[in-house]
Amino acid sequence: MNILTALSEKPWEENPNPQMQKAVRERVRISGLRVLLTVVSVLFFLFIVAFLMRSQYPDWQPLAEQASHPLYDKTQLWLNSIYLILASVGMQIARMSSRGTKRQLTKGALIVAGVFSSAFVAGQLLFWQQLTAQGFTVDANPALSFFYLFTGLHALHVAIGLITWLVALRITLFSDPTAHAEKINHYIELCAMYWHFLLGLWVLLFALLISKPETYNAIVEFCGLGGGV
Amino acid sequence: MENETDHDMHEPTSFWTKYVWSQDHKVIAIQYSVIAILVGIVALILSGLMRLQLGFPGSFDFIDPSAYYQFVTMHGMIMVIYLLTAIFLGGFGNYLIPLMVGARDMVFPFVNMLSVWFYLLAVIVLMASFFVPGGPTGAGWTLYPPQAILPGTPGNDWGIILMLVSLAIFIVAATMGGLNYVTTVLQARTRGMTLMRMPLTVWGIFMATILALLAFPALFVSAVMMLFDKILGTSFFMPAILSMGQQLDHEGGSPILFQHLFWFFGHPEVYIVALPAFGIVSDLISTHARKNIFGYRMMVWAIVGIGVLSFVVWAHHMYISGMNPMFGYFFATTTLIIAVPTAIKVYNWVLTIWHGNIKLNVPMLFALGFVSTFTIGGLTGLFLGNVVVDLPLSDTYFVVAHFHMVMGVSPILVVFGGIYHWYPKMFGRMLNDTMGKFHFWGTFLGTYAIYFPMHYLGVLGVPRRYFAYENYDFIPESAKDLNAMISVMAIFVALVQLVFIYNLIWSLFKGKKAGDNPWKATSLEWQTEHTPPTHGNWGKELPVCHRWAYDYSVPGYEQDFLPQTFTGQPEGQKA
Numbered sequence: 134m135n136i137l138t139a140l141s142e143k144p145w146e147e148n149p150n151p152q153m154q155k156a157v158r159e160r161v162r163i164s165g166l167r168v169l170l171t172v173v174s175v176l177f178f179l180f181i182v183a184f185l186m187r188s189q190y191p192d193w194q195p196l197a198e199q200a201s202h203p204l205y206d207k208t209q210l211w212l213n214s215i216y217l218i219l220a221s222v223g224m225q226i227a228r229m230s231s232r233g234t235k236r237q238l239t240k241g242a243l244i245v246a247g248v249f250s251s252a253f254v255a256g257q258l259l260f261w262q263q264l265t266a267q268g269f270t271v272d273a274n275p276a277l278s279f280f281y282l283f284t285g286l287h288a289l290h291v292a293i294g295l296i297t298w299l300v301a302l303r304i305t306l307f308s309d310p311t312a313h314a315e316k317i318n319h320y321i322e323l324c325a326m327y328w329h330f331l332l333g334l335w336v337l338l339f340a341l342l343i344s345k346p347e348t349y350n351a352i353v354e355f356c357g358l359g360g361g362v
Numbered sequence: 363m364e365n366e367t368d369h370d371m372h373e374p375t376s377f378w379t380k381y382v383w384s385q386d387h388k389v390i391a392i393q394y395s396v397i398a399i400l401v402g403i404v405a406l407i408l409s410g411l412m413r414l415q416l417g418f419p420g421s422f423d424f425i426d427p428s429a430y431y432q433f434v435t436m437h438g439m440i441m442v443i444y445l446l447t448a449i450f451l452g453g454f455g456n457y458l459i460p461l462m463v464g465a466r467d468m469v470f471p472f473v474n475m476l477s478v479w480f481y482l483l484a485v486i487v488l489m490a491s492f493f494v495p496g497g498p499t500g501a502g503w504t505l506y507p508p509q510a511i512l513p514g515t516p517g518n519d520w521g522i523i524l525m526l527v528s529l530a531i532f533i534v535a536a537t538m539g540g541l542n543y544v545t546t547v548l549q550a551r552t553r554g555m556t557l558m559r560m561p562l563t564v565w566g567i568f569m570a571t572i573l574a575l576l577a578f579p580a581l582f583v584s585a586v587m588m589l590f591d592k593i594l595g596t597s598f599f600m601p602a603i604l605s606m607g608q609q610l611d612h613e614g615g616s617p618i619l620f621q622h623l624f625w626f627f628g629h630p631e632v633y634i635v636a637l638p639a640f641g642i643v644s645d646l647i648s649t650h651a652r653k654n655i656f657g658y659r660m661m662v663w664a665i666v667g668i669g670v671l672s673f674v675v676w677a678h679h680m681y682i683s684g685m686n687p688m689f690g691y692f693f694a695t696t697t698l699i700i701a702v703p704t705a706i707k708v709y710n711w712v713l714t715i716w717h718g719n720i721k722l723n724v725p726m727l728f729a730l731g732f733v734s735t736f737t738i739g740g741l742t743g744l745f746l747g748n749v750v751v752d753l754p755l756s757d758t759y760f761v762v763a764h765f766h767m768v769m770g771v772s773p774i775l776v777v778f779g780g781i782y783h784w785y786p787k788m789f790g791r792m793l794n795d796t797m798g799k800f801h802f803w804g805t806f807l808g809t810y811a812i813y814f815p816m817h818y819l820g821v822l823g824v825p826r827r828y829f830a831y832e833n834y835d836f837i838p839e840s841a842k843d844l845n846a847m848i849s850v851m852a853i854f855v856a857l858v859q860l861v862f863i864y865n866l867i868w869s870l871f872k873g874k875k876a877g878d879n880p881w882k883a884t885s886l887e888w889q890t891e892h893t894p895p896t897h898g899n900w901g902k903e904l905p906v907c908h909r910w911a912y913d914y915s916v917p918g919y920e921q922d923f924l925p926q927t928f929t930g931q932p933e934g935q936k937a
């Protein structure tokens with residue numbers, strides 16, 4: 134729904150049947166989530182701008198250029214990325230199947246999504262531990278500080294998402310599937326939106342963190358952020 | 363929403379669910395306002411203490427330089443964030459949005475309740491900093507690094523950490539509230555309430571909320587990164603630096619990066635406070651001048667325009683920061699452009715009053731006071747928006763005078779006006795008129811007496827932020843006398859506020875009964891079945907909106923106002 138559609142909507146128009154009423158309530162929740170995701174996007178956008186501006190100072194050290202750099206070996210990060218992708222896929226399958234009658238598939242996919250999301254958070258923490266063990270602590274260099282900041286905040290968002298996942302799971306497992314089919318679908322829909330967003334965000338952050346300094350310079354140059362702002 | 367929804371059906375019955383863990387937007391609004399007023403009183407006392415030092419230096423032993431800087435910092439941060447932002451969005455926004463758009467409540471009542479409790483938590487964390495070793499931070503309300511976290515700055519140990527944590531919690535609270543306000547306005551308007559029929563109060567709060575949702579993340583980013591620098595020893599903002607003769611571990615960070623982030627939040631923050639004030643003043647003026655608002659559409663577009671422009675002017679706070687000088691030209695231009703929609707609003711208020719049937723009720727007095735102080739404050743903004751004029755004035759009392767007129771006195775006058783206007787709806791009783799008029803004249807004239815002379819101090823070159831002014835030859839004796847006078851007036855204005863607080867409590871029990879619509883106003887909140895409105899606001903049927911909110915003195919009708927729910931025909935056209 135783009136902004137113009139949102140503005141030209143007429144929520145006051147008659148909704149004669151209760152079915153439509155539910156639709157209104159669901160639309161309200163989806164709008165709320167979209168506003169929230171906009172705020173989260175702005176938050177990370179500003180972090181990324183700060184990252185790019187900070188990358189222009191002489192003490193900047195890239196993270197993944199040489200074997201001695203902390204992110205040179207990206208195996209764990211790739212593995213974590215796969216977990217998150219699988220979680221997102223799980224959510225999507227649950228979303229699609231919850232519209233039909235394949236209830237077992239919905240339940241299974243939803244559980245898989247949660248398990249892989251937890252694996253992602255655990256994997257990120259494990260990678261933190263590996264880095265710290267090698268002496269790559271949060272204050273070692275500015276790029277690394279940003280790495281901890283980005284991954285920490287992102288994992289926190291996934292963890293908060295897991296709370297809503299628990300709510301959706303409870304409804305899916307324990308409520309009467311025939312009577313509450315739409316409610317189940319709606320909650321999974323909200324979770325799926327949030328998960329896809331976090332996957333996209335992770336891909337962006339991952340790509341940014343392992344990019345070459347030349348890439349940062351080019352972006353900064355293009356956006357006019359350089360030159361002693 | 364059109365019909366009853368889940369939460370409407372369950373009216374809370376116990377004391378706790380009704381008044382403490384309440385999900386009713388009206389109770390939440392009152393909770394927000396009470397917390398904001400209480401914390402505002404703390405900030406008011408701090409300003410009094412500052413003025414005691416400035417007016418009568420050396421007379422008060424307990425105010426040493428550290429304490430003075432702590433007063434300055436806490437006063438500024440509390441007034442801007444914890445009082446004004448909270449009371450406009452959390453207080454007025456919560457109370458008025460659902461009532462004015464004809465909804466039963468906010469769309470996410472539970473999140474709304476969480477919002478006020480997070481806000482309280484933020485306030486408690488902030489207040490805790492008065493009681494920790496070293497006291498609250500004295501870094502100035504802008505918290506500029508590197509000094510904010512270095513030894514030598516008061517409260518660099520615990521104070522700054524609590525401040526940053528409190529801000530982060532406040533931002534979470536504001537975001538939860540903001541989600542509600544935006545979604546409620548977009549999705550829960552009653553039948554017939556098109557966007558272009560909404561009262562300007564709702565428009566102002568709506569746009570301010572959008573600004574808050576987009577700008578507060580910048581403060582969050584800077585607070586989190588500074589916390590990292592302070593606690594974990596990173597160097598986001600901290601350059602290589604010698605402190606007390608020792609080389610610190612930090613190196614290479616950029617303090618200016620912090621300033622960019624801070625002001626990317628800080629300037630929209632001015633309008634987060636100003637836009638709701640614009641909206642409320644428009645409604646007060648129109649209602650109490652019994653005239654339709656002049657140029658409604660233009661007023662709406664001016665609010666939207668100011669909101670958008672407020673994101674591209676932030677660096678005018680940084681002309682002397684050492685940023686790229688080329689930026690000055692761009693930001694001076696955008697800053698001056700923002701004067702255009704702002705001026706449109708002032709003209710429209712004046713034209714609304716013009717030939718109106720002006721009732722000088724207390725809310726109207728405050729609204730007119732706002733137009734006066736805002737215009738004066740806005741004009742000095744034109745001076746400071748220009749780089750060459752700003753450079754010599756930036757560190758003087760001219761700036762203090764400017765921003766206190768434009769974003770201190772002006773919005774607070776609107777807060778008062780709004781409270782006098784809507785108190786009858788909130789509690790069913792009128793505030794006492796005599797006390798109200800005394801409160802207005804004391805505050806209005808008193809604040810002019812405080813801030814107008816400060817412009818002259820600024821032009822004389824009296825520097826701001828200083829603890830004492832001894833041994834500066836360029837500061838004449840007369841400036842010190844003026845400072846003493848300003849301090850006396852500041853204490854006077856602070857005391858006048860006691861009358862207001864007393865009035866709030868006295869009128870709760872002894873005020874004149876208000877009835878449903880004491881001001882004969884048109885907007886929906888005055889058309890509720892009960893006063894104060896009961897849970898769910900509207901009884902069985904939601905109101906239906908048939909017209910805009912400004913049908914005052916419409917020719918052909920007996921009464922001089924047509925409520926938004928009114929469907930009748932003019933006398934002459936009746937069948």
